[in-house]
Every structure is written in C-alpha cells, then in structure tokens.
Amino acid sequence: MTIAEKTGNHREPRRVTAAMVAAHAGVSTATVSLVANGKSSGRVSAKNEQRVREAIRELGYVVDSIGSSLAKGVSSLVVLVAPDISNPFFAKVIAGVRSVLASDYQLMLSVTDAGVSPSASETRKILGLRPAGLLVHAPSQEFLEEIGGNLPMVVLDAPGISAKFPAVNMDVAQGARDVVAHFAAQGHTRAAYLDAITGTETLAVRREAFLQAAGDFGIEVLPSSVASSMIDVTAASAAFSEHWPSWKKAGVTALGCATDNHAFGVLHAARTLQIRIPQQLAVAGFDDLPYSATSNPAITSVQLNAQEGGRLAALKLRSLLEGKSPEPLQSMLPSSLVVRGSTVIDGDH
Amino acid sequence: MTIAEKTGNHREPRRVTAAMVAAHAGVSTATVSLVANGKSSGRVSAKNEQRVREAIRELGYVVDSIGSSLAKGVSSLVVLVAPDISNPFFAKVIAGVRSVLASDYQLMLSVTDAGVSPSASETRKILGLRPAGLLVHAPSQEFLEEIGGNLPMVVLDAPGISAKFPAVNMDVAQGARDVVAHFAAQGHTRAAYLDAITGTETLAVRREAFLQAAGDFGIEVLPSSVASSMIDVTAASAAFSEHWPSWKKAGVTALGCATDNHAFGVLHAARTLQIRIPQQLAVAGFDDLPYSATSNPAITSVQLNAQEGGRLAALKLRSLLEGKSPEPLQSMLPSSLVVRGSTVIDGDH
C-alpha cells in the first residue's frame, strides 16, 4: 500500500490498548502495565512476562502517553524552551541534550518567535503538557517567574540566575573582556556596541561586561554608541547602517556585537557603505558560528561550547528527575576568543 | 518571592481542576467544560456563563491538556518534524508555520540528529502524544511509511511524494537546472557535485536534476565526481578536501553543492588548499542562507522561500484539521538563482 492510497482517510485506526494486550496474553492490565514499563522484575512471573511481551509485539502495542501521563500525573516529556532556534549555535546545544536524554525521555522543542521567551499563555500551555522537566535556554526573567520553582528545570545560559538554581552558564563576561582587551591591544580608543533586543540575561551580561571592560581598558563607549536590533542579519544590518554615520563622527573604530548574527549584518552593511573591515572598523561577535570562519572577512568571535553546555544541562536535569540533586548545581563553561580577519588584518582566516 | 526561594521544592502545586471551578461557580463540571471550550453559545445561560468565567479567572483555571486529550482522543498539539534544525533556513519555515497555527494549536518541534528523520520508535513516541496533526519537513520515505495516512499531515519539501498527498514543495529541480545553465554560460565543461548523506527526497531531486541538466548542457560529471557528506560545514570541508585532488585531475572547474552549508565547508577547505574561488573552482549551493551573502566569497545559491513554504503548509494542515480538503492540495514554490562571487568574479557581493 502506497502512501497515496492511504491519503485522505484519516479514520481512527483502532488503537491497541493495554486491555487488548491483556486479553491476548490472558493476564490483567496491571500485569501488562508492569511489563510495558519495565517494572516487572520480581513482580511478574517469567512465564507471564514472556506472554505479555509476545502479545505486545504481535499487536504492536505502544503505551499511550496520554493515558499514562494522566494516571501518573506527569509525562515523560522534556521540553526544551529556546528563544532563538534560528541561531545555528543552538543546534549544538540540542545535540548535547539529546546525547544524554534521548533514550529515556521524549525531547520536544517549544518554539517561539525569534529572540523571545514564551509568553505567559504559551508557558501555561507548555505546563499543561505536564512535562517531566524543562530545559530552558537563555530565558527572560519573566519567564522564570512564570514557571516558578514547581517543576524540575535546568537553565542554560542565564548568568543572572540565583546560585541555588541548577544551571549551566557560559563565561560570556570573560569573553566580553577578552574582546575589549583585544581591541585595546590593537590600539582602539573608541568603540561601539551593537546589542540584541531581547530580555535575555546572557545578552545583558555581554553588554555590561563589555562596557565595564571598556572603562577598565580606557576605551570610550559613548551612550549613543550603543545600539540594538533583533537577532537577525537583516535587522542588524539596518541598525548598523542607521547608526554608523554618528559613530563614525564620534571616532568609533571598533564594534562589539552581541552575537555573530549581528556581526554578519554589520559585514553586510559595511559592503554597501564601503566601510573597510577591519582597517576602518574592527568587528567582533559572540557564538563563533560555523559560518563565522568563512565569511568575508572571517569574524573574530567569542567561542562558546554549546554542545557541552547542552550535555551538562541535560545531565543535571536527569539527576533532578531521578530525585537527586545535581552535582555541582551550577557549571560555568569557559569561553575563548577566536581572533580572525574582522579585527586584525593578518587574522586567522 | 524570588526564584531562588522556590528552588528545590518541586511540590506539586495543587492543580486547579474543572471540579473546583464548578464548585466555585455553583454549576456542574459539564458547564465549566462548555464555557472553557467556547462551546457555550446557546447551551449555557448568560448568568451561568458569567459565573463560570469569573470563577475561572479567580482560580486561574487552565484546561488540562492531558485530561482533555484523553477524553477527546486527540490533543491540540501540532508536531513539526524536522530533520535539520541546524539549518538556519529552517527557522524561517517555523516562522511561517507559527504565523498561521500559533493561536489555536500548540506547536512543538520534534528534533532528531542532524539530517535524519525520526526513527521508528521515535515516530511512535510522537504518535503517542496524539497530535492533532503533523507537519513534516523533508521526510525520508521510511518515515512516511511509518506514519501511514492515519493522521492529518502535510509534508514540506518532499518532491518525491504522491500528488494525492497534501504537500508544499520548492522547485529545487528548476534551481538545479539554473545552476547548471549558469555554469554552462560561464564556459564550464566539467563539474562535480557535493551531495548530502541523508534519505531526504529534496536532496535526491537536487542531485538528479543537476546531473540531468549537466547532460543537457554538455557538462560532464563523472561518477567519481559525485561525493557526499553530512550537512555540516566541517564534514563538508573534509569531504571536499579528500576529493579535490582527483577532481582537479579530472579537470573539474565547477561544483554544485546540495546545501549552502556544504558550500561553506568547501569555501573553508579551499582556503587551506589555496584554491581560488571562483577562478579555479566555481561553487554554488542551495538555500541561500542569510550568511551566504556575506561569506568570502559570497555564495551563489538557489533561493527558496522558506517562510512562505511554512505558511502554506500550515494553512493546508489547518484545512485538514477543520475537516476540509486543502485547496490546492499541493503547492510548488518557485526558486531563483542568486548569482554571487563564488561563481563569477564580478558577482553580486
């Protein structure tokens, strides 16, 4: 039977229930439940277990997660809440998470519009699924409040969060300082910063650390030299184009970007505006996307270990779900600055 | 109360049930259900409806999706199955989908390892959630078989699928022909193709159309000039590095890539190998990622309208969910070749 033939007729295929399996195997549904959930050891006779397994296979029975969730009060769903899947950086986080969780839990991604944490009503819908746990990437403060502490949850990339909360962070502050130090070493004395519009903590930390370090290194960043745009190449490009004239006038020769996506937008605008990079303007970003190494020029960027972050966060959640307390409760992953052609003429290509 | 204070105590917050609302409003749960689901018109008195609404607000009641799903036999979940979220292209598809579905359905993304459709067991888990419908991006044939036709479903980017099936496709074949025509116009006579390793139809179509068009345009593509790698900048880079010596020997001067990600890998390797692009090798890809315009050189690519594709697919699914038949059943979105510096010296930058 081809797919085409099956089309259109969405008739409910008679769902195989535990009761059917029980009848088939000549046992009770309780026994079926035990076997199907791997809780049979020492509670079901070998003979019955065997029978049930056969019946399950023959009938193609799969535990209905809805019924199961309702009975248990919780599903086996782990929801990964991410405000910015468009960021390729994020795919690595997922890979890390999957490597730990895939076998025992069902991972689902809750998607929102670019750069935004779920709204209150979206959050409630997520909670309505009764997930076993939540993995939250770069959440806004409001979102965390919304969730409250009544669900096993691990946050990733939320530097502002209390130390009592299971979390995995990237040392973006150090990254920002590295960027500024690098700018200073290159002799820059006036810089600008292109921020992202979003309530995300990690981005606030990047900006604040950048500004602070600038002060420490004697690099001037005028208030008017801090702009922001959505995390989007096009939006960043537009924002930069708008601000460049005044920045140029103010003597800005170096630009820190909240993300590599922003840096890409700047590169793009720079071509149109005939700005030579890095000679006229040095540009650095965060995230070190796979594309950042091959752009023109290649982008100097703060590299973050996304996959390891995802893996660690998933491990912590796993502990939580098993009733243990994650050890250590919080982890901080180092970041490192990768210097390329967008900040130095002879940079790594 | 701060988040920190709430930490650790995952005590079950007493869930507000319909029964509690009913008691509060002095009606039955049936009435609450009616009102909560907006089915009250003409079935509940204005007075009672008012009371129930108040009670709902006061208690902060939210319909429990698990209980609801069990009773109805289906959830309000729409699962978007995507084999390659690492592709920024995909974020646009999601944006399109959300614009149509967000308000009435709950959208969740099922993630897999890069480039692979869900395994049979993963598929069953997805089905176990009893989603209202499925949106499937670039599925493998096996996955479609697995699902069967017993669930409202719309596929995106699956050119091989039967015409009877609701689908939205991108005209990648035309795109491939455009690439070849472009190569021919530039005087190339020997080309290679860097394919993706995955069971995805759209990629097979890209390759076949490329090879076919090459024949038509008198461009030779030796069997040994077709290589493949995972959809990943690093993997593509390695694959290209490995094959380049023999391709070079064979006189290859143009390279078609299955995706822009592959093209990025090639660009990357080309730097190391000191291959001048496009003088020595012209490189073109598919997807026209946001990054493709700013790479070095900028990548000539087949542009696909991802967001519109997502929107159309969601509209079709919506029809299906409302019991209607999508009109038209299938849509084909045009593609267009964007010529840039990776294929012509004076290309668009």
Added chain:
DNA sequence: CTGTTAGCGCTTTCAG
C-alpha cells in the same frame, strides 16, 4: 505473584 479497583481531569451523551 496477580487481578480488582479506584481514580487521573476532562468531554460528551442523555435524561431531566
């Protein structure tokens, strides 16, 4: 070891 039973929270007939 095994089956019976009572829900989980909600929707939906079906009498009143």
Added chain:
DNA sequence: CTGAAAGCGCTAACAG
C-alpha cells in the same frame, strides 16, 4: 438550559 454519569487508557494501591 443543566447536571449526572459514563468513559478515554493507564497506573498504583490493595487485597488475594
């Protein structure tokens, strides 16, 4: 118009 009641499929006590 309204409420009582019967499930949806499963799990967890609890008796045997």
